[in-house]
Amino acid sequence: MTSSRILLRYFFITVLLLTGKKVFAQEMNGIAHSNFAGNMGIEMNPASIAVMPYRFEFNILSGDIFLQNDYIYFPASDIPTGKFARLAPLLHEDFSDHYTKPPKNAFGSVLLKGPSAVWRNDDIAFGVHFSLRSQISATNVPYHLAKFFWEGSDYTPQQKVPWKSTAFDLGALVYAEGGFTMAKTIRKKQQNITTGGATLNFLLGMSGVYLNSSMFDYTFVDESLLLIRGEDISYGHAIPYREEKNYLHPRGMGASINLGIQHFYNYIAQAYKPGMSGVKLKKYDVRLGLSLMDIGFIHFSENARKFELNNSTAQWPGFDTTKFKDVASIDSAFSYHLYNDATKSQAGNGFTMILPAAISGQADWSITPKFYLNLNVIQNIQIFDKSVIRPSQVALTPRFETRRVEVSLPLSLYQYNFFRAGLAFRYKWFVLGTDNLGWWPGLYEMNGLDFYFGFKYTSDIYDNIRFKKGKGGHCPAYK
Numbered sequence: 001m002t003s004s005r006i007l008l009r010y011f012f013i014t015v016l017l018l019t020g021k022k023v024f025a026q027e028m029n030g031i032a033h034s035n036f037a038g039n040m041g042i043e044m045n046p047a048s049i050a051v052m053p054y055r056f057e058f059n060i061l062s063g064d065i066f067l068q069n070d071y072i073y074f075p076a077s078d079i080p081t082g083k084f085a086r087l088a089p090l091l092h093e094d095f096s097d098h099y100t101k102p103p104k105n106a107f108g109s110v111l112l113k114g115p116s117a118v119w120r121n122d123d124i125a126f127g128v129h130f131s132l133r134s135q136i137s138a139t140n141v142p143y144h145l146a147k148f149f150w151e152g153s154d155y156t157p158q159q160k161v162p163w164k165s166t167a168f169d170l171g172a173l174v175y176a177e178g179g180f181t182m183a184k185t186i187r188k189k190q191q192n193i194t195t196g197g198a199t200l201n202f203l204l205g206m207s208g209v210y211l212n213s214s215m216f217d218y219t220f221v222d223e224s225l226l227l228i229r230g231e232d233i234s235y236g237h238a239i240p241y242r243e244e245k246n247y248l249h250p251r252g253m254g255a256s257i258n259l260g261i262q263h264f265y266n267y268i269a270q271a272y273k274p275g276m277s278g279v280k281l282k283k284y285d286v287r288l289g290l291s292l293m294d295i296g297f298i299h300f301s302e303n304a305r306k307f308e309l310n311n312s313t314a315q316w317p318g319f320d321t322t323k324f325k326d327v328a329s330i331d332s333a334f335s336y337h338l339y340n341d342a343t344k345s346q347a348g349n350g351f352t353m354i355l356p357a358a359i360s361g362q363a364d365w366s367i368t369p370k371f372y373l374n375l376n377v378i379q380n381i382q383i384f385d386k387s388v389i390r391p392s393q394v395a396l397t398p399r400f401e402t403r404r405v406e407v408s409l410p411l412s413l414y415q416y417n418f419f420r421a422g423l424a425f426r427y428k429w430f431v432l433g434t435d436n437l438g439w440w441p442g443l444y445e446m447n448g449l450d451f452y453f454g455f456k457y458t459s460d461i462y463d464n465i466r467f468k469k470g471k472g473g474h475c476p477a478y479k
Helices: 003-011 013-019 046-051 081-086 143-151 327-339
Strands: 056-069 104-113 116-121 124-141 163-165 168-189 192-222 225-238 252-265 286-300 305-310 314-317 346-348 351-354 358-366 371-380 393-401 405-408 411-414 418-421 423-427 430-434 448-458
Touching: 046 116, 046 124, 046 168, 046 192, 046 252, 046 286, 124 143, 143 163, 168 252, 192 286, 192 351, 225 327, 305 327, 314 327
Parallel strands: none
Antiparallel strands: 056 104, 056 116, 056 448, 104 124, 116 124, 124 168, 163 192, 168 192, 192 225, 192 252, 225 305, 225 314, 252 286, 286 351, 286 358, 305 346, 358 371, 371 393, 393 405, 393 411, 405 423, 411 418, 423 430, 430 448
């Protein structure tokens, strides 16, 4: 493996840890907007639990894995579904790449939510949750640098060319999250109601990596000789430094907040109650929502280091054969070749990273009592350069929804540009879905993956009345 591929692996190492693949839907459009989303809708808008149609929901286990990029892909006509089915290893030649001039981007996330609960009491609801999360982003990576990352320094068509890199950023986080949510009805006027909610999270940072580059001028004379003509790069990491493997060891702390508001037009409370399936009542005509997501930070102070590489020139002979046995050897190698000093590039020991913040607007139309159409727009917010970036997107999701069964078809434009089609299903206590399934029938190329699931238990109590089977009632979350 060439040194350039090793460096790429270094920056993505926290993701490799959790997925076991070369990367790691974050939004779960197929379930997050459901009236029965419960714990799986809090991340999108914490106000959603204020009018949930049951008193109590306990999340046993739920998860969400997402990856999307606009560089490496499988062509729609040549997706290796046979290898996927056999769990066979993928080879470098199985992939294709978009070797075009626009900068390249990649995003990924993992969410694993353990025992969590939400409960509602009249016009107020509460929730607690515990999660393990991992997030990664690479934005505006120059196409020639992406090519060297993918092919290695021995890609001869790009050798002997004086490349100039525009600004690009990398970021990755792994952290545990414990949070408390409160939501309530804050306004009622005739048949219209408004609910608001907030989630306050305590974060335990385990791993963090960032790189911000505003300039990087370089030339590979051949696969072994790298010429650096100038650079302005800052980077940092809080991960196992030498040969340790303790990626989940606590190295920092932080906090975050999610805020949300929802407004219902022609809200009919009776339609939420059990035993109402035979009555043709819509829960509302339109539900509008606005939310701020992942407004927060993690400060890494243990085993954390930051570095500055500025305005230096260097020749690096033997680049392709340089051995990097751990992160420490990578840091010292760059510092030594740029400054002839293995420690000079280190600029400090602690740093703060910002979570992938975003603002979201939601609109949910109840076409009939069982058929809905949801529109969701998510716009990322980059508060600080040392951060993970959330992908922006717009999604249109038609769904069929009853207490017992739900089916949805999320259609989205990832980064407002790349079309994706998905499918999600809920039956009683089980949720399974994806926002990106259209590659399977060959609708478009496969340039990512997306998968979410959930196991949960919901109470059979509503308005202090217990409905029993055979007595004309059903569990309110199921019928």
